[in-house]
Amino acid sequence: MAVDWSEVTAIATSILAIGLLGAIGAAVFAAQQVREARRTREAHMAAEFFRRWNEDALVETRRMVRRFKSAEDLRDAFTGYVAADAPEAYVLLRELDYFEQLAALESQRAFDLELIKLLLGRTLIERWEMWAPAITEAYGPGVYPMFEGLVDKLRRALDDPALKNDPSA
Numbered sequence: 001m002a003v004d005w006s007e008v009t010a011i012a013t014s015i016l017a018i019g020l021l022g023a024i025g026a027a028v029f030a031a032q033q034v035r036e037a038r039r040t041r042e043a044h045m046a047a048e049f050f051r052r053w054n055e056d057a058l059v060e061t062r063r064m065v066r067r068f069k070s071a072e073d074l075r076d077a078f079t080g081y082v083a084a085d086a087p088e089a090y091v092l093l094r095e096l097d098y099f100e101q102l103a104a105l106e107s108q109r110a111f112d113l114e115l116i117k118l119l120l121g122r123t124l125i126e127r128w129e130m131w132a133p134a135i136t137e138a139y140g141p142g143v144y145p146m147f148e149g150l151v152d153k154l155r156r157a158l159d160d161p162a163l164k165n166d167p168s169a
Helices: 005-052 058-065 071-084 087-107 113-119 123-137 145-156
Strands: none
Touching: 005 087, 005 113, 005 123, 005 145, 058 145, 071 087, 071 113, 071 123, 087 123, 113 123, 113 145
């Protein structure tokens, strides 16, 4: 019996095609699993990060910030605390550091801007506006660049009217 090489080639090609389809299917499945694992990791990280917002240390800081009636009041008090190396300065710095860390995580794509927009949105912008004069007075410009950059991104994402009045934006 003679071997019909065209049939052998056809069978081998069919097996190769089935194997290739299986490999493509496995790659698609693996990519979906990686994407799902990333979403799960991001959700856990977000939950942990936002849980910190309600821990005693940051609640104490937010209460202290809320006592100031204006950004100028906060600026005056904060610069005095920093100059005196007072414990209050370190309590207040918790919030600034928290927002700087949040912004750093967003810049590294560990957090999605949409999630931050949904959870903090204008609150984050208002906090920056409250803090900006105090930061500049106590340390000079550009000290919390990630926080400031995140606020700029949120302003653009929210189509903030303040951008329309700021020629540098």
